[in-house]
Amino acid sequence: MYSLVSSINNVLWGHILVYLLLVAGVWFSVRLKFVQVGGFKHMFTLLKQSRQSDSLGISSFQALCTSLSARVGTGNLAGVAIAISVGGPGAVFWMWVIAFLGMATAFAESLLAQVYKVKNSAGEYRGGPAYYIKQGLNSKLLAVLFSISLMFGYTLVFNATQANTIVDALNHSYGFSQLMSGVVVTVVAGFIVIGGLRSIARFSELVVPIMALIFVATVLVITLLNAAQVPALIIEIVRSAFGLQEVAGATFAAAVQNGIKRGLYSNEAGAGSVPQAAAAASPKPNHPATQGYIQMLGVFIDTMVICTCTAVVIMLAGGYAGVEMTGIRLTQDAMTSHMGSVGGHFVAIAITLFAFTSIIGNYAYAESNLHFFKLDNRVGRSIFTAIFLGMTLLGTQLELKLVWAMADMAFGLMAVINVVAIMLLTPTIYAVAMHYQAQRRQNKEPRFKQGSVRVQGRLEEKIWTD
Template sequence: MNDFVNAANGLLWGQILVPLLLIAGVWFTVRLRAIQFRHFGHMFSVMKNSRKSDGHGISSFQALCTSLAARVGTGNLMGVAVAISIGGPGAIFWMWVIALIGMATAFAESTLGQLYKETNRNGDYRGGPAYYMLKGLKSPALALLFSICLFIGYGMIFSAPQANSIAEAFNYSYGVDTMITGVVLTIFAAIIVLGGMKKIARFSEMVVPFMGVAYLLVATFVILMNIGEIPSILLNIFESAFGLREAGGGMIGIAMMQGIKRGLYSNEAGMGSVPHAAAAATPYPPHPASQGYVQMLGVFFDTIVLCTCTAMIILLSGIELGQENFGIALTQQALENQVGSWGRDFIAVAIFFFGFTSMVANYAYAENALPFIKMNNKIGRLVFLAVFLGMIFYGSIATLGEVINLADLAMALMTIVNVVAIGLLTKQLVILAKDYNSHIDKGDVPRFIASKEQEQEMNLTPNIWSKENTELK
C-alpha cells in the first residue's frame, strides 16, 4: 500500500498537480485582473460587517473562522517544519508564491460556492464544489467523483495528521502515551461534531482568533529578539529557493515541491474544501463575490502570516536542519531554544487547539458529500461518524510518514477535480467580479439580484438570489 501511495503521489504531484496549480493561479489572477493585489485592502473592509447573518446561514466571520479552523492546523506548525526539513529554507519562498497566486483561486472557488448554494431541509444554506459541478457544469458524474474524494479526504484521512501531531506534541512535552491522547481526542471530537455546522462554527469563532493572535504575538516576540538576523534569513530563503546555496540547482525542484505541497495543505486554495464554509454563510455585502474576498483573506492570514511565523521561529533557532529533526518536534525544539522550556509547552497547546479545530471543521466539510454518495440517512451518518472518529484514533498512534502520504494523495485527487471545474466556470466568475466592482466604483454596497433569465442561464437555485433574499440590513 505504501509503495502504491508513494508512486501515485509521485505521478500526481510531480507531473500534474504542481503545474496545474500554478497555471490555475496565474489564469485566475489574469482573468480577475489581479484581484488579490488590486483589492488587497478591500479584503479587510469586507470584514467590518462580517458578523451580520440571518436564520439561514452563519455569518461571514463564522465562515472565515470555520475555514481557518480547517486551514490553521498542523500545516502551519508541522507542515512548515516538514517543508524546511526536506526542501530547505527555499521551500518557504514557494509557499509564499502558491499562497499569493492561490488567493485568486480561493476567490474563484468560494464565490462559486456561494453562488450555487441552496437550503437544506432545516432551512440552512449548503453548497460547495459538488453543487457547482452539478448545477453550473450540469455534470452529476463530476459532482459524484468530487464527493467521493471529499469523503475520503476530509471524512477519513485529513484528521489523521492533525491527531498525529497533537499526540506527538503531548508525548514530547509531557510523556503522554499517544493512545491515551487518541482516546481523549476521539471523545472530544464526537461531542463537538454531533452539534452540527452551527455548533462547529461557534466553536471555531471562539477558539481560532484567540489562538491565532497568541501564536502571532509569540512569533513576533521571537522575531524582535533576533531582528538583526532577519535580513540574512530572508536572503537565505531566496537563495535556497533558486538553488544558489550549497546544494546547488538540484534542490530547486525539491524546495518548490515541498513549498507548494505544504502550502496547499495549509491554505487549501483550490482544494475545494473552503467553498463549503463559504456557501454556508449569509454574506454581507449580499453578493457571492463578497465571500471570495473573505476567503482570500483566509489564505493570506494562514500562509503569508502564520506559516511565515513558524518559518522564522525555526530558521532563527539555530537548529541544524535535516530529516532527523522532523515534524512538530522541530517546531517545539526551535521555540524552546528561543524562549526556554515554556516554548515547547506553548506549541503543544497551540497544536492541540489548531489541530482540534481542524478536525471538527473537516467533519463539517465531509458532511456535504453524504447526499451525493447516498449516505444522507441514519445508517450512512452512523457509518460516517464511526469512520471519522476511527481515523482520529488511528492518526494518534500511526507514524507521521504514513498519514502524510495518505493525506497528500487525497488532497491531490480533490484538487485536480475542483481546479478543472472552476476553470470551466470562469465565465460566471468574470461576470460576478465585474458586477461587484461596478457597485464599488459607484460607491454602492454590492448586491447581487439574479433575474429569472440569469437563474435559468446559470442554473441557480430558484429565488436564492431574489430581491427579498438580498435585502440590505
C-alpha cells in the first residue's frame, strides 16, 4: 500500500503540483493586482466586524476560526519538522513563498465559494469547489471527482493523521496507551461534531484564538532569549533555500519540494478545502470578496506566523541536522532543549489541541459535501458521522509513514482539480473582486446582488437576490 501511494505522490508532488501551485499563485497575484499586498491592512479592518452573522450562516470570524481549526494542526508542528529534517532549513523559505502566493489563491477560491453557495435541507449555507465547479463550469463529472477526493481525505485520512499525531505525542511524553488515547479523542470529538457546523464554529471560535496566541507568545519569548542567533538562522534559511548550503544532505530540489508540500498541507491554499468553511458564512459587508479577504488572513496566520514559530524553535535548538523524519517528536525534543522538561509537556498539549481542532474542522469540511450527494438527512448524516469517528480511532493505530503518504495523495488530487477549476473561473473572480474594490473607492459599503456582475454559469436562486 505504501509503495503504491508513494508512486502516486511522486507524480503528483514531483511533477505536477509544485509547478501548478506556483503558477496559480503567480497568476492570481498578478490578475488580482497583488491583493495580498494591497489588501493586507483591509484584512484586519474586516476582522473588526467579522463576528456579525444571521440565521442562515455562521459569522465570517467563525468561518475563519473553523478553517484555522482545520489548518492549524499536525502540518504546523509535525509537518514543519518533517520539512526541515528532509528538505533542510531552506524548506522554510519555500513555505513562505507558497504562503505569500497562496494568499491570492485563497482569496480567489473563497470568493468563488461565496458566489456559488447554496442552501442545504436545513436552510443553511453550504458550498465549496464541488458547487462552483458544477454551477460555474457546468461540469458535474469534475465536481463529483473533487467531492469524492475531499470526502476520502476529510472523512478517512486527514482525521486519522491528526489523531495519529496526538496519540504519538502523548505516548512519547507520558507513555499513555495509544489505544486508550485514541478512544478518548474519538469520544470527545463525537460530542462536538454531533451538533453540526454551528457547534463546530462555536467551539473553534472559542479555542483556536486562545491556543494560537499562547503558542506564538511562548515562541516569541524563546526567540528573544536567543536573539543573538536569529541573524545567522535567517542567513542559513536563505542560503539553504537556493542550494548554496546543503544541510544533512538536503538538496535545492528537496528544499523546494518539501517546503511547498508542507506549506500547502498546512495553509491549504488552493487545495479546495477552506472554501467549505468560507461558503458557510454570512459575510459583513454582504459581498463574496469579504470572505476572500478574511480567508486570505488565515493563510498568513497559519504559515507566516505559526509555521514560522515552529521552524524557529527547531532551528534554534540546532538538533535537526542529520535526523530522520520523526514528525512531532523532533518538535518536542527541540522545545525540551529550550524549556527543559516543561517543553515536552508544552508541545504535547499544543499538538493535542492543534490536532484535535483539526479533526473537528475536517468534519465540517466533509459534512458540507453531504448536500452535494443529497445525503444531508438524518440517515446520511448518521452513517457519515460513524465512518468519520471510526476512521479517527483507526488512525491512532496506523503507521505514521503510511498515514502521511495517504494524506499527501488525497490532498494532491484535490488540489489539482481545484486549481484547474479556479483558473478556468478567473473571469468571475476578477469581475467580483473589481466590483468590491470599485465600491470601496466610492466610499460605499460593498454589496453584491445577482446581476450586478456578470459571472460564469448560474447562481443558486434566492441567495444573492435580497
